[in-house]
Amino acid sequence: MRNLKSCLLLAFLVCTLCAPALAEEQQGKLYIQVRETPLKSGPSFVSASQSPCAYGQEVTLLSEQGDWKHVEVNGQQGWLHASSLTSSRGKLTAGIFSSKKVSSGEVALAGKGFGQATAHMARYASGFDALKAMDGYAIPPEKLKAFLEEGRQ
Amino acid sequence: MTTRRLFPCLLLAVLCLAQGCISARNLVSIGIGTLAKTPAALSGYTPQQEEELGRTTAGQLLSTYPAYADPALNTYVNTLGQALAMNSRQPLTFGGYRFQVVDSQDINAFAMPGGIILVTRGLVGACNSESELAAVLAHEIAHVQNKDAIAAIKTARSSKLMAEMGRDLVKASAASGALGYVERLTGAADDMIATMITTGYSRDQELAADKAAVEILRSSGYAPQGLSAMLQVLAAKGQGRSTGFYATHPSPQDRLAQLSATDEASAAFAQGAVADNAVRQKRFRKALARFPKG
Numbered sequence: 001m002r003n004l005k006s007c008l009l010l011a012f013l014v015c016t017l018c019a020p021a022l023a024e025e026q027q028g029k030l031y032i033q034v035r036e037t038p039l040k041s042g043p044s045f046v047s048a049s050q051s052p053c054a055y056g057q058e059v060t061l062l063s064e065q066g067d068w069k070h071v072e073v074n075g076q077q078g079w080l081h082a083s084s085l086t087s088s089r090g091k092l093t094a095g096i097f098s099s100k101k102v103s104s105g106e107v108a109l110a111g112k113g114f115g116q117a118t119a120h121m122a123r124y125a126s127g128f129d130a131l132k133a134m135d136g137y138a139i140p141p142e143k144l145k146a147f148l149e150e151g152r153q
Numbered sequence: 154m155t156t157r158r159l160f161p162c163l164l165l166a167v168l169c170l171a172q173g174c175i176s177a178r179n180l181v182s183i184g185i186g187t188l189a190k191t192p193a194a195l196s197g198y199t200p201q202q203e204e205e206l207g208r209t210t211a212g213q214l215l216s217t218y219p220a221y222a223d224p225a226l227n228t229y230v231n232t233l234g235q236a237l238a239m240n241s242r243q244p245l246t247f248g249g250y251r252f253q254v255v256d257s258q259d260i261n262a263f264a265m266p267g268g269i270i271l272v273t274r275g276l277v278g279a280c281n282s283e284s285e286l287a288a289v290l291a292h293e294i295a296h297v298q299n300k301d302a303i304a305a306i307k308t309a310r311s312s313k314l315m316a317e318m319g320r321d322l323v324k325a326s327a328a329s330g331a332l333g334y335v336e337r338l339t340g341a342a343d344d345m346i347a348t349m350i351t352t353g354y355s356r357d358q359e360l361a362a363d364k365a366a367v368e369i370l371r372s373s374g375y376a377p378q379g380l381s382a383m384l385q386v387l388a389a390k391g392q393g394r395s396t397g398f399y400a401t402h403p404s405p406q407d408r409l410a411q412l413s414a415t416d417e418a419s420a421a422f423a424q425g426a427v428a429d430n431a432v433r434q435k436r437f438r439k440a441l442a443r444f445p446k447g
Contacts, residue, residue, distance in 0.1 A: 127216035144236040
């Protein structure tokens with residue numbers, strides 16, 4: 001009888017330990033690993049964009065089709081490309097430049113504790129200003145698709 | 154049933170239950186596990202960290218090679234380049250693919266982690282068609298996706314940098330700590346720049362980028378002969394030259410021979426003849442209308 005109780009206790013502990021992992025992985029949690037990407041209505045860059053998803057945001061995997069993942073985020077279902085997602089939340093960090101746009105002031109790392117680092121990076125200020133301009137060069141996927149289709153005529 | 158026989162049965166039941174947990178986990182992980190196949194998982198850095206490396210390197214390069222001030226040309230190059238990237242195997246990076254023509258007559262291009270790509274006006278000017286320019290940009294996109302620049306970071310520096318990049322610098326408040334990190338970050342950028350400008354990628358890396366570029370061109374509706382045409386242009390311009398681009402890349406003739414040996418349309422590929430249609434010709438000429446020739 002004593003052995004039976006021990007076995008049952010062991011079984012209970014195993015179930016208890018498995019349950020959280022099982023629950024979480026059954027839900028298929030994934031995280032956004034790009035600065036920002038729109039949730040799409042279909043598995044294509046040119047599908048209609050729904051709400052934007054931000055870096056670090058958690059989504060739930062529902063199914064997949066090729067490189068596209070059907071997910072649920074904030075109660076809304078849609079599609080995200082695999083390259084925008086990671087299963088490893090632990091690796092998502094703020095980092096030195098985080099998700100902010102670069103500015104010449106950003107070169108001078110904020111705070112008096114970074115004075116020496118500021119001087120080190122200041123020599124590249126003009127380069128980072130040019131880089132800031134590049135951040136505005138994103139072309140909407142619909143225009144990219146139209147560009148390619150026009151060129152096939 | 155005796156206790157002696159009950160214990161193994163219960164143990165078996167527990168093991169089956171545990172295995173059930175593991176099996177369920179495996180079923181779910183089939184969807185998640187496919188993420189490990191995406192190129193972003195292969196460099197050891199997260200996409201956000203690759204962006205940091207790319208920005209640091211690009212900032213330094215742009216201090217040396219200023220941006221070429223031609224908004225129409227830059228919009229055209231970004232439209233073409235981003236369209237190609239959209240049809241590649243890694244269409245998204247942390248900050249997206251961005252292209253900039255830089256004011257240098259040298260024939261060269263620099264593909265930074267995170268999808269930041271600089272192309273000299275010397276290289277743009279060497280292109281005779283949109284298909285040839287597409288081949289150039291596809292090759293650079295392939296370098297980004299193959300993580301070639303990251304591979305150039307010295308191993309010891311990379312190991313320490315990878316460990317540091319996860320920390321919140323605001324919390325690491327000591328000035329020396331921040332300076333050390335920034336020095337390692339700019340040191341990593343120096344490693345990448347030295348490879349891009351002086352030593353070049355390995356022959357295998359360049360040939361792998363050529364092969365990937367052919368895939369990108371085909372996926373985007375461009376004939377792969379645009380790459381062979383561009384290589385022939387570069388071969389002609391490189392006669393007797395052994396510096397700059399010609400010191401950091403395998404000879405165009407070598408690259409052509411390798412691609413022709415593997416491409417299924419090898420005969421047509423080696424010919425390198427590409428006749429862009431009227432739409433592509435018109436917009437190519439319009440984009441380069443203000444571009445100085447020669």
